[in-house]
Amino acid sequence: MTQIPENFYRYKQTDIWTNDTIPEAILNKHNTKAGVYGKILVLEGALAYTAFKDAKGEVDYKVVIKAGSHGVSAPQQWHKVEPIGDVKFFVEFYQEKPENIQKIEADFAEKFPDKKPHDELKLLLSQENFEGKKALDLGSGGGRNSLLMANNGLSVMSWDQNVEGLAETQFLADRTNLNLETEEKNLNIERVTENFDVIIATVSLQFLEKKSAHELWQSVVDHTNLGGYNLLIVPIASDDVGCEIPFSNLVPYENYLNFYENDHWKILHADNMVGHFHRRDANGNRIKSRFATIIAKKIK
Numbered sequence: 001m002t003q004i005p006e007n008f009y010r011y012k013q014t015d016i017w018t019n020d021t022i023p024e025a026i027l028n029k030h031n032t033k034a035g036v037y038g039k040i041l042v043l044e045g046a047l048a049y050t051a052f053k054d055a056k057g058e059v060d061y062k063v064v065i066k067a068g069s070h071g072v073s074a075p076q077q078w079h080k081v082e083p084i085g086d087v088k089f090f091v092e093f094y095q096e097k098p099e100n101i102q103k104i105e106a107d108f109a110e111k112f113p114d115k116k117p118h119d120e121l122k123l124l125l126s127q128e129n130f131e132g133k134k135a136l137d138l139g140s141g142g143g144r145n146s147l148l149m150a151n152n153g154l155s156v157m158s159w160d161q162n163v164e165g166l167a168e169t170q171f172l173a174d175r176t177n178l179n180l181e182t183e184e185k186n187l188n189i190e191r192v193t194e195n196f197d198v199i200i201a202t203v204s205l206q207f208l209e210k211k212s213a214h215e216l217w218q219s220v221v222d223h224t225n226l227g228g229y230n231l232l233i234v235p236i237a238s239d240d241v242g243c244e245i246p247f248s249n250l251v252p253y254e255n256y257l258n259f260y261e262n263d264h265w266k267i268l269h270a271d272n273m274v275g276h277f278h279r280r281d282a283n284g285n286r287i288k289s290r291f292a293t294i295i296a297k298k299i300k
């Protein structure tokens, strides 16, 4: 099956389509744009996928994409899909990462080949030179994002309640002479009380009580320096792809956007695309949810 290269990132996702809403163009022979991979993810039912050798329509191969799996069309590949019974699916589009992001990635991978930080953090770090600035990582886990920030010159504070994750993060930072400190903190109780230039929380706020998460994030917004950045990635409540894991804090996308839709902030990136957890369901499929992903800069 066609693979999407490592140095490509997901930049767009369609709506979730059913038999009634599939655009006509997708059902007929069409091709992906130059430099773009399309990934077709089936949520329910199945799709017949036909790849053609060229625009004339000679069939190259046919496959069935079942619920929980996906198919990939290469750049400019001619193809079409047909529902097999009732189907629910969507398409994601991938393009090559810009050079400055690939550089951030390569520098980090050399030191920490096993850690895979979030692409959105690389995008944030590519905005400017962060040498000597201060960052806070809320719910830092095994430290993949804390270490990436430290590797880009930030002096990093990592907070988590998991002492093993903190110990691993500290060990890796010390071994590579990075400027990073860890503190054991319960984010249900803790609030941010000093200022930072970059504050992030990636896939951690969902574990908190709703009220704590809201108060914590308000303290983040209040204690970000002028010219500083926030990155938030968190599963959310949604009607179409509801999160199957019953986290204590699942709120709508708008609740998070509300922190940034004002004169004080410039939103550099915001989406609520469907993503997945590492955890799998009873059928072995990755558990899906919509996630809020927001990168914002404090401008006032």
Ligand SMILES: C[S@@+](CC[C@H](N)C(=O)[O-])C[C@H]1O[C@@H](n2cnc3c(N)ncnc32)[C@H](O)[C@@H]1O
Pocket: 138, 139, 140, 141, 142, 143, 144, 145, 159, 160, 161, 162, 165, 185, 186, 187, 188, 201, 202, 203, 204, 207, 208
């Ligand atoms: C899914 S992990 C994400 C880790 C990291 N941000 C990343 O993207 O790799 C969630 C983290 O949140 C932490 N966490 C959950 N509830 C917490 C709480 N009440 N106080 C502090 N940390 C908490 C967990 O210990 C875990 O490390």
